[in-house]
Amino acid sequence: MSEEHRESARSRRSPAMEPMRGGRYALMVTIVIVALGLLGMRIVDLHIIDRTFLQGQGDARTLRTESLGAHRGMIKDRNGEPLAISTPVVTLWAEPEELPADDIQRLMLARAIDMDLEDLNARIERYQDREFMYLRRQLTPEAAQRVLDLNLSGVHAENEYRRYYPSGEVTAQLLGVTNVDDRGQEGLELAYQRHLAGEPGKRRVLKDRRGRLVRDVKLLQDAKPGGDLTLSIDQRLQYMAYRELKSAVSEHDAKGGSLVMIDNRNGEVLAMANVPSFNPNDRAGMDPGGLRNQAIVDVFEPGSVMKPLAMSAALSTGEYEPDTVIDTSPGWMRIDGFTIHDFRNYGRLTLAEILEKSSNIGMSRIALELDDTTLWERYNALGLGQPPETGFPGEADGSVPPPVRWSRSQRAALSYGYGLSVSTLQLASAYTAIANDGRRLEPSLLKRNESPEGTQVFDPEISHELLRMLEESVQPGAGGHRAAVSGYRIAGKTGTSRKSSPGGYEKDAYRSLFAGIAPVSEPRIVTVVMIDHPRGDEYYGGAVAAPVFSRVTGSALRLLDVPPDQQSEAQER
Template sequence: MSRAPRSEAVSFRVRAWLALGVLAACAAGLVARAVELQLVDREFLIGQGEARAVREVTIEAHRGAILDRNGRPLAISTPVESIYANPRELAQARDRWPELASKLDINRKQFEKTLEKSAGRSFVWLARHLTPAEAHAVMKLNVPGVYQRSEYRRYYPAGEVLGHVVGVTNQDDQGIEALELAFDSWLAGEDGLKRVIRDNTGRRVDDIENIRAVRPGGDLVLSIDTRIQYLAYRELKRAIEDNRASAGSMVVIDVTTGEVLAMANQPTFNPNQREQRATAVARGWLRNRAVTDMLEPGSSVKPFVIAAALESGRYTRNSIIDTGTGHFEIGGVEVNDEHPLGKLDLAGVLAKSSNVAMAKIARDLEPQQIWNTLTRFGFGKVTASQFPGESAGHLPHYSNWRWAVVSSMSRGYAWAVTPLQLAQGYAVLGAMGVARPVSLLRVDGPVQGRRVISEANARTLVSLLESVVNEGTGSRAAIPGYRVAGKTGTAWKHNGGGGGYQKDRYVAVFGGVAPATNPRLAAVVVIDDPRANRYYGGEVAAPVFSAVVGGALRLMGVAPDAELAGSADPLTGVARMGNR
């Protein structure tokens, strides 16, 4: 009887100690695990937690604005909203897809195809650049896996008037054309980066820290004067329509600084209409013809050959060239004038645009002398404009010249220029022989240049070119109240790869400076393939020069050389010409 109670007591103590030992072991295990978690695995666990809840988020930099020389906006980035989805989450609400597709105005089958194709991803764009109201309507549906993100969209207030100069950005606000591309790194700035905490639905709960500060893009101030640009756009478009031409370009340069005040092309495009971009690309409307397209300039480059003659010392303004019967032939190469012009001084050579006289002058000069003069004017190489895709033109080295080449070059064939290069050449004449770098950015302060020809010879040339407008082929370039110096050009269009020329298709050109007494502006007008029974440069290009440069001089407050006569344009105050 006495052993049973003792045996039960011993058994109880054993069980108690055993339970206590188990509890102690568990407690020791928990303490060891706590030590391991808090000390040994602490960094690993923190990392795992942050990987699930902490994200690095990009802070988009605001793209800088593009402004004209007077501060008018030409390109600005405006806030827009975009909708994206997590396909994995959105797959759980497949029954909501039709409703979502309808609200986004997306074809249902295309919407489903996009999501199914992105099923394994965690991000896909559903709609970009919506208005706040449109984005709010989508988010109001409260579809799982659908999120909203703020972005920027580029807007171009001047539209097609400056499309070729300013360019365009893609949907990610990156420059892809013209100056938007050339100065993309400056305009774009640098995105910032910060660390945030998100909940299990992906929504941001709190900001933890800034990793990298955002650097906004810088503004870009162009040399363009929107007022003059509009004049060039309007008059060039009118000339293209009136003369049924296929294309055209105009460049206006301030000769005192080298700044491009206007650069217009036709056909053009509106950078705000992204949906029409494919058509514009296919038709070649995106390229800036004034910078990228080469042309054989015809008689418009005769002044630069005359410059070589004056610089050689063999010719003066009073030199006489006998054109005889208007026919000249050496070594089987023939040069002809439309009709006999007899004996001409240099003013008469340019005013009458004598091919025979130009050939005889070129024959008297060393090829190297001509080539050196032309290259100093900037022909055969790109300008300092920094415009993407600029052409250097084509000026063959003098070592390859034969008489056939020399005679052709003297009248503007066998070499090619861009409208910008030609305008730069006339700007050198207007600056009395000094070349200043062409700039599409506003220039503040005086600009140093390099001398191309002597001041005396430059003044002589400007005076000679006045005779072209006063007495010769460029009469329609005259500007009431201002003295104008310039030269017409009419060239056959080249056959391209086939060689030779299309003698029923032309390029009409006029280049000049004004006021001739103290030049401020140089401009070139190119009309490609006019087909309205008018094709001479003096007929179709010169009137555009008159209207645009006359308006620009008045807008800039350049004092006229004489009182205006006739009715005035209400926009510019420049008297209208009776015969345009």
């Protein structure tokens, strides 16, 4: 372009355009400078001022603090045999929104966790707005691994423990159960929850955005396993007791039953069986009635098994001897408008014969001659009407009415086992006073390191007299003869009590009982058997409960290596 043209172009530009161009440039420069300044301030803010917060937010999306499951303590029998153990299991959970939407993958997942596809889809839909849902709880590690091997997004695993009971229904009501979170819910599992439960640990882990474990970062706290619990129960005796009790309940079409066997040396419970029971390892369709430990939590009117305990009160007064004669004619008596019967008219009976014949009239005549408080004080000293203090949840107190308002008929009824209530365990504990020189031993469900002192209830000579009297009650021809054990001297008492209901006593509904001690020469075990509502042809304690005592006690004496104390006829000759 020629110099003339350039000059001509410059002359055509407006003079006002030059200042505008200079202002626009300055504005752009200012904007850039301000933006760089703001960016610099933000960088300073992020790296210096908010660094701790942001780092924490970042770690929260990658670093996790996880709980380490604690191994629950083992429950063992007195010989160290496991009764309750915890085994490792795996719980599968999912993030609903992360689960694959593909039908094929959903079907693979449903089959792997043994769930119907429609049920799985409905479950995912129900939890769609949440970040967590269970797929299956407490799978075996092998079964869980088969699911994880599908490598589906949103599926995660958590290691847990599940309680397993090797003895199943045999010890179910005594041990109780834990829930799905391995916390005690019933029985000794609940009573000793704090001791058995461990203390969970903690670890820091690195996970990706899907929650999958990348690596362990740091162990923050070790998991502490729970403490073990050693029971007084002998698993061998427990199996025998449960087997014989269950057989008797079935044979007599009974509603249920309970059995308690106590070591007379220290008060330890060697066996405690209940029927009906349940399998704690498979609770599908479980009958809630089977959860009850009847031997401890249920009470009943004991009937004639109370007569030896009432007799101990009479002998303690010094006014009666085993050969004291009581006239029971004519076999019935009226008191306060009530009629008391014997099986038949036994006429004149000694105190020993009153126990052997189980005479209600004989016991009533004795009780009516005693002071107002004598029976109550004796029953109270024997632990009746009070909790056994075993620590078992829901253990029953039973009841013995105070003597302030006793009528004559009430006093008579208490002497032959009506008008009061006891549990099977309380009754067995009371009988230890007869077996242990008048000293009652408090029962224990845990193995003891030392024998307790016990409570001296009556003189040793009275206990010896009662043992001799009760031994006669199991001789051939006596009501308790079916409790006999070959090779051993047995002392015991039968009982048959009518079942009460809100309107009075039920018709043709009974409890059959037997309380016994073996061997007489040096008592080692006390056993009480109660069969609830036998509906067969037999319902008397001597016919229903005594044979159970015989079989269980005979096996127990041999297993405990107790030497026989009864000579055979051949040895005597």
